[in-house]
Amino acid sequence: GENVEQHPSTLSVxxxxxxxxxxxxxxxxxxxxxxxxxxxxxxxxxxxxxxSNVGEKKxxxxxxxxxxxxxxxxxxxxxxxxxxxxxxxxxxxxxxxxNKLTFGGGTRVLVKP
Amino acid sequence: GAGxxxxxxxxxxxxxxxxxxxxxxxxxxxxxxxxxxxxxxxLEFLIYxxxxxxxxxxxxxxxxxxxxxxxESVSTLTxxxxxxxxxxxxxxxxxxTRRQYTFxxxxxxxxx
Numbered sequence: 227g228e229n230v231e232q233h234p235s236t237l238s239v240x241x242x243x244x245x246x247x248x249x250x251x252x253x254x255x256x257x258x259x260x261x262x263x264x265x266x267x268x269x270x271x272x273x274x275x276x277x278s279n280v281g282e283k284k285x286x287x288x289x290x291x292x293x294x295x296x297x298x299x300x301x302x303x304x305x306x307x308x309x310x311x312x313x314x315x316x317x318x319x320x321x322x323x324x325n326k327l328t329f330g331g332g333t334r335v336l337v338k339p
Numbered sequence: 340g341a342g343x344x345x346x347x348x349x350x351x352x353x354x355x356x357x358x359x360x361x362x363x364x365x366x367x368x369x370x371x372x373x374x375x376x377x378x379x380x381x382l383e384f385l386i387y388x389x390x391x392x393x394x395x396x397x398x399x400x401x402x403x404x405x406x407x408x409x410x411e412s413v414s415t416l417t418x419x420x421x422x423x424x425x426x427x428x429x430x431x432x433x434x435x436t437r438r439q440y441t442f443x444x445x446x447x448x449x450x451x
Binding site: 232258260262267270271275315317319331 | 343370372374380381382383384387389395430432438439440441442443444445
């Protein structure tokens with residue numbers, strides 16, 4: 227089955243700096259890669275996703291890149307703000323796995339004012 | 340409602356007791372998923388319902404775990420003879436397309 231590794235597990239950045247989280251996946255058939263943000267006491271919330279026919283996608287201060295050959299994808303947050311502090315999860319899915327998401331272990335991001 | 344609703348939000352139970360967790364998905368969402376999240380860890384897939392198809396139970400950790408879904412509405416996750424290692428947050432998600440899940444806030448289960 228699919229295995230998703232996520233790094234780093236914790237990330238501390240100064241407000242205004244950029245944050246980068248990296249994930250690798252094992253199943254070459256995976257074709258959908260979402261990112262979720264989880265704030266304390268809440269369920270994960272989808273913030274951006276990318277499909278395998280696209281190499282990069284941006285939405286305001288967040289962007290995701292995908293390298294299918296290397297089987298890795300990354301989340302970039304620019305101009306970080308204190309409200310970006312949360313746990314971020316990457317995930318991967320494909321039709322062979324019934325489209326159920328396999329999640330990485332999470333990255334706790336702390337933005338210091 | 341506008342989102343996925345889970346109840347109860349918190350549950351404390353004694354070891355050996357059975358518990359039922361409830362999930363109300365977004366109306367019209369045909370896919371429903373249950374995940375488990377242990378403290379400080381990632382999300383672990385448990386079970387998946389898609390319309391009237393047979394559920395994908397491949398993630399259930401033991402036969403003490405079961406889940407049902409009535410049509411395309413409410414789902415209940417039942418854990419029998421709870422153990423301390425069952426303590427976790429149980430998250431439900433629904434989706435109209437089998438992508439772009441919307442998660443509920445979860446049920447925090449503590450087995451004492």
